Amino acid sequence: MTTTQQTETNAARVESANTLLRIEGLTKTFGSFTAVDGVDLSVPDGELHSIIGPNGAGKTTLFNMIAGSLRPTAGTIHFRGTDITAVDQDERARRGISRAFQITQLFPGVTVHENLRLAAQASDQRFNPLATRNPDHDDRARGMLDDLDVDARPDEVAANLSHGDKKKLEIGMALVSDPTLLLLDEPTSGVAEAELPALLEFLTDAVADLTVLLIEHDVDLVLELSDRITVLDRGEVIARGDPEDIVADERVQNAYMGGY
Amino acid sequence: MGGDESTTERAVGAPGVASPLSVSVAGRELSGTTALAALGVGFLLFAPAILADYLIQILTLSLIFALFAISVDLLWGYTGILTFGHAVFLGGGAYLMGTLLEAVGTGPAIVYAGLAAGTVLPGLLGLVVAGVLFSRGISEDYFTIITLALAIIAEQIAVSWSSVTNGANGLLVPPARVGIPGVVATELTGVPFYYLCVGVLLAGYLVARRIVDSPFGRALVAINENETKATALGYDTEKYKTLVFGVSSGMAGFAGTLYVLSERFISPPLLGFVQSTDVLIWVLVGGRGTLVGGILGTISLRFFENTISGALAFSWILVLGIVLILIVLLFPEGLVGVVEVARERLRDRRDDEATDHSSDPDL
Numbered sequence: 019m020t021t022t023q024q025t026e027t028n029a030a031r032v033e034s035a036n037t038l039l040r041i042e043g044l045t046k047t048f049g050s051f052t053a054v055d056g057v058d059l060s061v062p063d064g065e066l067h068s069i070i071g072p073n074g075a076g077k078t079t080l081f082n083m084i085a086g087s088l089r090p091t092a093g094t095i096h097f098r099g100t101d102i103t104a105v106d107q108d109e110r111a112r113r114g115i116s117r118a119f120q121i122t123q124l125f126p127g128v129t130v131h132e133n134l135r136l137a138a139q140a141s142d143q144r145f146n147p148l149a150t151r152n153p154d155h156d157d158r159a160r161g162m163l164d165d166l167d168v169d170a171r172p173d174e175v176a177a178n179l180s181h182g183d184k185k186k187l188e189i190g191m192a193l194v195s196d197p198t199l200l201l202l203d204e205p206t207s208g209v210a211e212a213e214l215p216a217l218l219e220f221l222t223d224a225v226a227d228l229t230v231l232l233i234e235h236d237v238d239l240v241l242e243l244s245d246r247i248t249v250l251d252r253g254e255v256i257a258r259g260d261p262e263d264i265v266a267d268e269r270v271q272n273a274y275m276g277g278y
Numbered sequence: 279m280g281g282d283e284s285t286t287e288r289a290v291g292a293p294g295v296a297s298p299l300s301v302s303v304a305g306r307e308l309s310g311t312t313a314l315a316a317l318g319v320g321f322l323l324f325a326p327a328i329l330a331d332y333l334i335q336i337l338t339l340s341l342i343f344a345l346f347a348i349s350v351d352l353l354w355g356y357t358g359i360l361t362f363g364h365a366v367f368l369g370g371g372a373y374l375m376g377t378l379l380e381a382v383g384t385g386p387a388i389v390y391a392g393l394a395a396g397t398v399l400p401g402l403l404g405l406v407v408a409g410v411l412f413s414r415g416i417s418e419d420y421f422t423i424i425t426l427a428l429a430i431i432a433e434q435i436a437v438s439w440s441s442v443t444n445g446a447n448g449l450l451v452p453p454a455r456v457g458i459p460g461v462v463a464t465e466l467t468g469v470p471f472y473y474l475c476v477g478v479l480l481a482g483y484l485v486a487r488r489i490v491d492s493p494f495g496r497a498l499v500a501i502n503e504n505e506t507k508a509t510a511l512g513y514d515t516e517k518y519k520t521l522v523f524g525v526s527s528g529m530a531g532f533a534g535t536l537y538v539l540s541e542r543f544i545s546p547p548l549l550g551f552v553q554s555t556d557v558l559i560w561v562l563v564g565g566r567g568t569l570v571g572g573i574l575g576t577i578s579l580r581f582f583e584n585t586i587s588g589a590l591a592f593s594w595i596l597v598l599g600i601v602l603i604l605i606v607l608l609f610p611e612g613l614v615g616v617v618e619v620a621r622e623r624l625r626d627r628r629d630d631e632a633t634d635h636s637s638d639p640d641l
Contacts, residue, residue, distance in 0.1 A: 085510065111512035123510065125503035136500045139493050140511035147494040147521055155493075191511065 037099075038063045038199055038229045039084070044093035046079050046253075053079040055253035056093070061199075061229060068232045068240045070264075071250035072273055077233045078120065080250070081201050084231070085117045086110040097199070112141060114198030120207060120233070122188040126177035130168065133176050133187060134159035134194050141195030162194040166220065182213035186220065193224055200225065202232045206239065241265065249273065314617070315570075322476045326469045334472050340580045341475040342536045345482045347560045347572030349529035354558065355567030356490055357522050358502035359418065362554050363425030366432040367404055367527040369549020371396035371534025376451045376544045377442060384452050387459035389539070396535035397528045404527025408520040415516075426551060433550035448545030451538055466539070475536065479573070482529065486569050489525070498522055502567075563605050565612025574613045 041059040045052065054076040061067045069077050082088035084095060086107030094103045102110055111117075125133050138155040163172055168183040176187060189205060202225075209217055222243065234240050240247065241261040249257040249264060251273040257264060264270055322341075326334055346368050353359040375392035382388055407428070411421055436443045443449055455463040466474065489495045500508040501515050509515050538544060547553060557576075564575020582601075587594040609616050 087506075087510065106514075108509050108512050108514045111510060117510055119507075119510070123504055123507040125500055125507065127503050128499065132496070136496060136508075137511050139496065140500075140508070140513050145514050145517050147492075147518075149493045151493060191507075195512070 036063045037061070038065075038097065039231075040096040041084070042094050042096075044080070044083060044095065045091045046076075046083060046088065047091045052253050054083065054090075054250075057250070057253070057255055059248060059255075061231065063229055064227070065245045066225060066228075066230045066232060066243055068234060068244040068247045069250060070234070070237070070240055070247060071256075074252075075250040075273075076253040077250055078203060079253075081117070081203055081231070081233065085115060085201055111195070114195075115201065116192040116195055116197030116199070117201040118189045118192040118203060118205060120203040122184045124176045124184060124187060124191070127175060129173045130170055130176055130179070130187060131156075131159050131163060131172040134162050134190055137191035137194045138162075158194050162190045165224070166190045167216070180213075182209050182217065185209055186217065189221070189224070198229065200228050200230045202230060202234075204233055204235060206234065206236055318573075319480070326472060331468070334469065336580065336584050337577070338472045338475050338540055339537070340577045341472075341479045342533050342540060343557070343560070343580065344573040344576040345479050345536070346530050346533040347557050347564070347576045348482055348486050348569055349526040349533065350557050351561050351566065351569055351572040352486055352489065352498075352522055352526045352529075354561060355569075355571075356495065356502060357498040357519060358505075359519060359523065360422045360558075361425040362422055362551060362558075363427075363429035363432070364526070364530055364557060365549050365551075365553035366425075366428050367400040367530035368534040368537070368553065369432065369436070369544070369546075370400040370403065371531030372538045372544050372548055373436065373443060373449070373534075374399060374531075375535040375538040376449050379451045379454055379538065380449060384454050385459060386455060386457045386463050389454045389456055390459070392454075392538075393532065393535050397532040400531025400534070401524050401528025405520060405524035407527075408523035412516045412519050425554075429549070429551040429554045433546045436546035436549060443544075443546065446546060448543055451542045451544065453542060454539055471540065475540070478536065482532075483569060483573065486529075489522075490569065494518070494521075559602060563602065563612055565614030568612070568614045571612050571614040578613065 037060050039059070039061040041057060044054055044057045044059075046054040057076075057080060059067075069080065071077055079088065083090045086102075086105065086109075090103065094101055096102065097110070097113065097115065102113070105113075125136060128136070135155050135158075138158040139152070142149075142152070142155075160172075166186045166189075168179070168186050170179050170183050176184070179187065185205065185208070189202070192200060192202075202221075205221060206214060206217065218239070225243075232240070232243065241264075244261055246258065246260055247264045248255055249267070249270050251269075256273055257267045257270050259267070325337060329337065346364075349367075350361070350364050353361055353364070374396040375389075378388050378392045378395070411424060416424075437446050439445075453465050453467070456466045457463040490498070497508070497513050497518050500511075500513060501518055505515055534548070537548070560575040560579055561572045562575070563571075563579055564573065565571025579598075583594070583598065586597060590597060605612070611618070
């Protein structure tokens with residue numbers, strides 16, 4: 019082994035030590051349409067990394083593959099150093115990959131508290147039909163409910179919540195499991211102007227110590243929150259860097275002009 | 279803010295005002311639900327003193343079918359799995375018990391073996407069927423269609439396999455004897471058998487209640503509410519659905535073994551499509567996802583059926599159909615829903631009287 023190779027291996031090891039998520043050559047095709055095309059992405063522990071791009075750029079498809087609801091056509095996903103490309107979605111969730119959906123996915127017929135409690139329960143490691151009620155799940159649900167500061171009462175059925183509260187609950191359900199990696203898909207979409215500041219304040223607090231992948235249309239918000247940004251266009255990475263680089267990037271501006 | 283306060287308020291109710299449906303027992307005020315449950319159990323316990331023998335016989339079979347209805351409610355009401363073939367497991371348990379009694383013997387040991395086999399084997403069959411189908415990621419709709427096909431196949435097998443089942447003529451089963459194997463054995467019929475069924479139904483209800491209140495059962499509710507989300511949160515929904523289907527199938531099989539002890543006769547329709555849909559109607563009318571609804575629906579509909587079928591001969595099924603449509607349209611929550619609404623009305627009215635001339639325009 020030459021010294022150069024040695025150095026490279028060491029560098030890779032150093033990188034993998036604090037790289038939480040590493041994606042290589044990730045590709046998804048639907049028939050002849052390529053939604054995501056050979057995307058590489060490396061997210062270190064603690065980073066807030068945004069994925070932006072025009073509509074149809076493949077952002078949500080990328081999220082689906084990271085969360086595990088969609089199998090990639092090619093490429094690999096490593097999480098905490100292990101290959102999880104073939105790991106089922108529920109198993110990925112239990113390993114700490116949590117997701118808040120763009121279109122809120124709640125348990126509409128049960129109470130706000132129970133929504134959160136069910137989310138806390140789900141993150142417990144095994145399938146155990148004989149498990150008894152764990153008061154810790156209730157405590158975590160209550161704690162999260164305090165942080166969320168929703169207007170609705172804890173015993174209100176989730177279907178009756180305002181859109182803003184539903185959004186908050188969606189994020190709360192992703193957070194209550196204490197995730198290692200949080201996938202946030204358009205957390206502010208459809209939220210009324212008046213409800214936005216409170217949601218942002220909560221979000222900023224909640225994700226402060228977390229590793230986050232964020233999809234968001236609100237460019238100002240992205241520039242404010244992100245450590246780094248990846249820009250996708252037609253399934254491909256066209257730019258990556260910190261917010262200043264991205265603002266200055268010509269291709270990014272072109273892609274956005276083309277997309278709208 | 280104030281969230282916790284309002285919860286407490288709602289849970290405790292207006293202090294110092296007795297609910298109109300509450301009963302005071304030994305100085306302790308019981309809630310309306312407990313009172314209604316006590317009323318129901320009281321009725322079942324004293325029924326033999328009030329009702330004629332033939333009505334007790336009808337009621338006995340209704341209790342057995344109510345257990346079957348509970349097994350279906352676990353699937354349909356709580357997990358959202360609609361099955362058009364659950365009678366396969368009921369009938370499977372029945373044929374197992376029936377064949378044992380008819381071909382092997384009628385002593386207590388055989389009866390206990392029949393109860394065990396009639397529960398465990400249908401349960402395993404349910405696990406296999408659900409395991410295979412759900413692991414293939416089959417959608418709920420197709421699952422339902424396949425259960426329908428299973429019911430049709432099972433009934434056809436029972437008709438064709440006449441060396442064991444005596445075909446469409448049905449299988450006459452000799453009376454079974456219970457007791458201590460090798461020591462004492464006695465036939466169990468009439469009122470004693472009725473009480474056994476009351477006990478079994480209550481036990482079955484409590485087991486089912488325990489299941490739905492456990493974390494496992496709450497996960498079933500989550501799957502019913504939004505399976506996509508349940509999976510995304512980390513629930514292995516396939517395992518949950520498979521296991522509950524197995525448990526429910528075992529419960530249905532157990533009800534089937536009791537059916538044979540009660541009726542001493544089995545014919546192929548018991549494991550067919552019609553029997554499978556009857557139970558859906560009982561659950562629907564009683565109220566899905568309540569467990570108690572299955573019991574109420576089964577007992578009341580079968581009682582209704584038995585009384586009006588005498589009076590109306592062939593048109594009773596027409597009347598039944600109309601009643602069903604009305605119930606679904608007017609009371610989608612079933613009989614349990616009707617009781618709930620009635621209780622709320624009563625409470626509201628009493629609250630009005632208590633607060634007197636309230637200025638709240640909402641009331």
